[in-house]
Amino acid sequence: MSAAHEAIVPWLASAWQVWANRLAQQRVPHGVLIAGPAGLGKREFAAALAASALCTDRRADGHACGACRGCRLRSAGTHPDRYGVTYELNDRGVPRSEIVVAQIRELSTKLVQTSQLGGWRIAIIDPVDAMNAAAANALLKTLEEPEPGAIIVLVSDEPMSLPATIRSRCQRVDARFPPRAAAREWLLARGLEPALADASLDLAAGNPGAALALAGKAERALAQEVTRDLAAIAAGSMRAAEAAARWHKDQADLRLVIAAQAVRLAAWQRATGGSEVFGLTVPGDLHKLGAWWDRANRVREQLATPLRADLMLLDLLREWRALASVQPVR
Ligand SMILES: [Zn+2]
Numbered sequence: 001m002s003a004a005h006e007a008i009v010p011w012l013a014s015a016w017q018v019w020a021n022r023l024a025q026q027r028v029p030h031g032v033l034i035a036g037p038a039g040l041g042k043r044e045f046a047a048a049l050a051a052s053a054l055c056t057d058r059r060a061d062g063h064a065c066g067a068c069r070g071c072r073l074r075s076a077g078t079h080p081d082r083y084g085v086t087y088e089l090n091d092r093g094v095p096r097s098e099i100v101v102a103q104i105r106e107l108s109t110k111l112v113q114t115s116q117l118g119g120w121r122i123a124i125i126d127p128v129d130a131m132n133a134a135a136a137n138a139l140l141k142t143l144e145e146p147e148p149g150a151i152i153v154l155v156s157d158e159p160m161s162l163p164a165t166i167r168s169r170c171q172r173v174d175a176r177f178p179p180r181a182a183a184r185e186w187l188l189a190r191g192l193e194p195a196l197a198d199a200s201l202d203l204a205a206g207n208p209g210a211a212l213a214l215a216g217k218a219e220r221a222l223a224q225e226v227t228r229d230l231a232a233i234a235a236g237s238m239r240a241a242e243a244a245a246r247w248h249k250d251q252a253d254l255r256l257v258i259a260a261q262a263v264r265l266a267a268w269q270r271a272t273g274g275s276e277v278f279g280l281t282v283p284g285d286l287h288k289l290g291a292w293w294d295r296a297n298r299v300r301e302q303l304a305t306p307l308r309a310d311l312m313l314l315d316l317l318r319e320w321r322a323l324a325s326v327q328p329v330r
Pocket of ligand 1 (some may be wrong): 054056058068069070
């Protein structure tokens with residue numbers, strides 16, 4: 001595992017400095033919202049922030065020392081002042097597809113208790129946009145009545161789907177796409193050859209995390225297959241069910257990363273007047289492409305739940321078929 005300081009990507013380095021200073025000066029706000037697309041280092045930032053808050057011997061750069069009692073408990077996953085809220089099992093042992101109010105209430109109860117180790121208490125809610133309405137209301141109440149010494153970190157790929165009242169109560173860290181050169185440099189530092197870095201960035205529409213995930217030979221072959229599938233479904237020459245079954249059987253997660261990025265790229269190419277690989281014929285339907293991109297990312301998050309992945313994939317690809325207006329295939 002890499003050291004904590006390597007986990008902060010260069011495009012979040014200045015944001016990290018701000019937080020390191022805040023922690024050093026004990027001026028940390030109650031709510032922190034780390035927002036932006038997947039693949040840009042948000043979760044690593046949240047983890048580093050929590051590690052730093054719980055460390056009793058923080059380094060000069062603000063990162064956790066990795067050796068103190070707080071650090072040891074944290075890396076063992078047993079720190080009593082660190083709480084995680086995410087998808088959870090329901091009473092029947094089945095993972096839920098949303099974060100429910102009981103989870104937020106339980107967290108609030110924990111946060112009013114005194115710190116077990118005498119330092120910060122820190123909670124990470126991820127993905128916070130998976131909260132249902134009741135859970136969001138409960139979280140808003142907690143944010144409105146801050147407990148001294150408690151930090152609530154919210155992680156979201158889709159911050160716009162959060163209530164504005166929650167967003168406005170948090171200090172924000174925005175993970176944005178870095179400039180192409182910075183993304184490329186980051187990939188080169190990870191050992192990618194320049195040509196591969198460029199090809200992967202193209203494939204990932206400039207998202208460095210996605211580009212890294214797509215950089216292997218097998219991944220590139222898979223990317224070509226996924227792009228071909230989407231084009232064939234759009235053209236009406238392949239049934240959504242056929243592709244859905246194949247995707248379900250093999251690397252559904254990575255295929256969805258690829259599909260989302262490919263559609264994002266197509267939307268961008270359409271928006272800038274270029275031609276794109278799918279030959280979509282619905283003019284001005286960028287909004288729908290954006291919605292499909294969101295939906296693909298959501299389905300990917302839900303693959304880890306026992307929701308029927310095969311049916312979700314089928315729905316998603318049928319939506320794609322409906323979205324892509326059909327030209328007669330010759
Ligand atoms: Zn430490």
